[in-house]
Amino acid sequence: MKNRKIMFMSPLEVETIEEDYIPGKLGEHELFVQLVYSLISPGTELAMLSGKEAWAKLPICPGYSSVSRVLETGDGVTEFKPGDLVFHYGSHSEYQVVAADQLLIKLPEDIDARWVPFTRMATVAFTSVRVSTIEIGDAVSITGLGLVGNMAAQLARLQGATVIGVDLSQERIQTAASCGLDFTLNGGEGDIKEQILRLTDGKGVSTHIEATGVAKVGVDSLAWIAKLGEIIFLGSPRGEYNADVTDILNYCHLYNRGCITFKGAHEWRFPTHPAEFVKHSLVRNSKIVFELMKQKRLHIEPLISHVIKPEQAREAYEGLRLNKDQYNGVLFNWS
Incomplete structure (x- = not known):
């Protein structure tokens, strides 16, 4: 299959590439997913794009927050099944393998999938x-x-x-x-x-x-x-x-x-998953955010400035760098 990815090739150089992708055998607790929406994090990703972040060596496929559809699950995965929409911390790669024991949450049925990447x-x-x-x-x-x-x-x-x-x-x-x-x-x-x-x-x-x-x-x-x-x-x-x-x-x-x-x-500073002696966790906070979104007590729609194709990635990052008044919440629509 063909896999589309957004790549930071060198400082300030963004490309959307297409490469051959052959899925391997999944580990027992892994899922194979296809991106639906992914959100750009202006602060983190522009810092990566500058080439000045030691932890993000270029070239690199960036990414921050995603909604994906589950295509296949490993033998040990019981909480998710093919067809489920899940929220996770993913990269801007159309197909990817994610671990079930990382932050991975099934979407409620009555929530706008475009809002969910803003959960992170x-x-x-x-x-x-x-x-x-x-x-x-x-x-x-x-x-x-x-x-x-x-x-x-x-x-x-x-x-x-x-x-x-x-x-x-x-x-x-x-x-x-x-x-x-x-x-x-x-x-x-x-x-x-x-x-x-x-x-x-x-x-x-x-x-x-x-x-x-x-x-x-x-x-x-x-x-x-x-x-x-x-x-x-x-x-x-x-x-x-x-x-x-x-x-x-x-x-x-x-x-x-x-x-x-x-x-x-x-x-x-908080653990990913709920723990017996720790009140707060990323999973708990994320589920609370889902509820606030559903109740429209946390307003997301005004934050969405662009919903664009991955092929427009260069335009998106240029806008976030040079035209911050118009570019703010930029979603890639991979469907």
Whole structure:
């Protein structure tokens, strides 16, 4: 059979290739699947495409989040059968073998399959809420309203907070507003600290979620966090940033600077599968996201900017790199 794959051949060079594929004998706990939809993760995949990520040596077939149809199962697989639609962390390869003991969840029948690849972005965002102290009535700000930041904002609001979203893109701000955020601010217009203090009666926010991955943005946001508040680093910091580290640490140490708690919210701080002594897991969070999607309490449709063919991959990554206002949630339709 012919297998289509999206490949990062060298820095900033994307190709959709077609190659001969001969399925081998499946292991006892393996499944052979065919992609239906796969979602681009702008942060992770553009970092890979830059060629600067040591863990992602080029050439490489990227990928992040997928919905696939099961074609065949190994002898030891009992939870899935051919024809099932499954959510998994897959690559942009039309045919692939996945392990049944990894994150692999059967789709509910009454859910839009286009929404499901966004589940991984939502579970990444979930980490910021899980590690936070957000309670009903709190004020929460979020810098960066891309896919992950937008969903972190929605989840914080579901937690009972009044949410203030900050971004430089007017289009992302409008999308966030359509997803129900209480307040949205353009980071390039006016003094953000003053605007947030005005919205919070001079107190500042009790929790700030930094979703851009830009170190300076995180440091700048310390100024509008209330005393004994917290900053949660959701976006993976990338790029060089020079500053007075002592001054930054004093926001954490000194009461007159806030005694702010610094927290990391990387996706993999939770186990993949539920465990007896651990409340949260990626599987549990994913199933909760399914329910929130079905109930339309987590808004996905406004996040979908493009549904395109794999053959348009070069256009998609160029758009995400150079035209971030128009390209945000890009799905490949493999059917």
